[in-house]
Amino acid sequence: MSKADQQQAVQHFLDLFKDVATREGISVSPREKNKLTLIELGLTAKIRTSIIMNLTTDDYVCGPEPDLNRKGEVWVFGTAIQTIEIYIKIKVAEYTPLDSTKSVRQAVCISFHPAEEPLQYPLKS
Structure with a gap:
């Protein structure tokens, strides 16, 4: 895939x-790492949401990759906050509620924590 095609897919x-997050909000995985990151960096959930909503193709690291824990694909992005590189794994989950026959989309943040190793940004300008 060319860089232009990859950039278009990421965008x-x-x-x-x-779009899904604006309508439905972002569901954040309640992992301890994610919670500690907010505390350690003095961030609020609202600031975390703002950071995620402001991701661009420059912040892209990799994806789509199969979600190893649930159906669907995950995408990885990174950004610097107070000189700390943050690893952000997100997806758009699709499921059918028990009381419905229509499928529903949900914006999910699986990971939001310091990167465990330096991230590579293949689309960074």
Whole structure:
């Protein structure tokens, strides 16, 4: 895939994610690492949401990759906060509620914590 095609695919995902997040909010995985990151960096959940909503193709690291824990694909992005590189794994989950026959989309943040190793940004300008 050419860099231009990859950039277009990433932008398409970000547009979809942000559209779903704007309508439904972002569901954040309640992992301890994610909670500690907010505390250690003095961030609020609202600031975390703002950081995620402002991701661009420059912040892209990799994806789509299969979600190893649930159906669907995950995308990885990174950004610096107070000189700390943050690893952000997000997806648009699709499921059918028990009381419905229609499928529903949900913006999900699986990971939001310091990167365990330096991240590579293949689309960074």
